């Protein structure tokens with residue numbers, strides 16, 4: 001039965017001195033075991049008669065030999081860096097057999113100068129990453145776009161796992177095309193890399209959906225895309241890929257989901273309030289003629305109030321008893337019930353609120369408080385809201401029904417939106433029967 005330590009710790013005895021019996025911990029760290037180094041006389045806990053400084057220096061000398069530094073002169077910088085480093089750090093590095101030290105010794109063992117590619121072959125990306133950044137920091141290796149490279153590796157793996165050749169080809173070409181478009185003088189940030197990974201993930205989800213419908217990306221049907229779009233959280237992440245599919249000829253039949261910067265519901269229904277207001281305007285003689293006209297233009301035609309207030313009286317006409325209104329070069333027919341309003345407006349608009357003004361306005365259908373100026377859009381919108389009209393919703397609902405029937409250029413003029421927006425809506429509405 002071995003006697004217990006007298007140092008006050010439990011465990012087995014590791015060393016016996018005249019002062020008592022000591023455990024393993026005390027033998028390594030206790031002040032009783034400090035000795036002068038056999039080489040440099042530094043007082044330390046010795047291993048093989050040597051202090052930590054001498055052991056660290058020996059480990060470095062054994063690793064960075066003359067032979068190694070002749071083969072890879074640039075490693076002198078790493079050698080110097082470690083010599084200047086904190087001794088405890090170097091000792092723990094070399095004795096704990098860390099990934100870092102294992103990688104460093106593997107690098108010094110290379111027959112040819114270390115490169116990123118050679119470093120890649122020494123271990124996983126994660127295992128060699130610390131040494132890589134140290135080598136880049138010391139100018140042994142040029143800096144490299146690590147996030148981009150990690151993404152390329154991920155993409156290559158995912159693409160190889162796709163079951164169908166056409167899908168592999170399309171995604172590979174798209175990833176390459178994207179890469180050519182990024183600014184290679186600047187490294188990818190962590191956020192950009194995360195975005196790229198998300199985009200790839202969504203594209204792969206689309207391809208799985210397409211495959212499930214017994215197709216590949218180049219034979220995929222819009223119906224498959226449409227049902228996929230509503231089944232995923234971020235379908236817009238596949239937008240760039242789908243646009244690329246169209247321009248590259250991979251699949252020209254697919255219409256990518258669009259961005260909806262302004263909330264705009266294609267095929268939006270008339271709200272109850274707008275429908276009631278329209279019916280009142282058409283059938284009841286409550287509001288002045290120009291307000292009834294504004295209600296019809298807003299709800300039935302989706303024309304925005306800033307366009308309506310700019311209407312001049314000479315834009316209205318009664319031709320053979322049929323009321324018409326002109327927006328720029330566009331001539332619109334108005335409902336027949338509007339004929340008396342048009343007649344009344346053409347007969348002269350009474351302006352009561354203008355201080356010292358003329359009783360009528362020669363120019364505008366919706367005259368403002370100031371002479372020679374039309375009403376402010378906000379004022380008309382307020383008047384419309386006061387009688388239950390929501391101009392914005394009306395615009396959306398009416399635009400939706402117009403869009404499928406009128407060319408984009410006309411819609412753009414009529415609704416006061418850009419031609420690009422109108423074309424996008426038109427494409428979206430025209431491509432999808434359900435939205436009509």
Ligand SMILES: [Zn+2]
Pocket residue numbers: 005007008009022023024025026027
């Ligand atoms: Zn002890």
Ligand SMILES: [Zn+2]
Pocket residue numbers: 037038039040041042050051052053054055
């Ligand atoms: Zn020493």
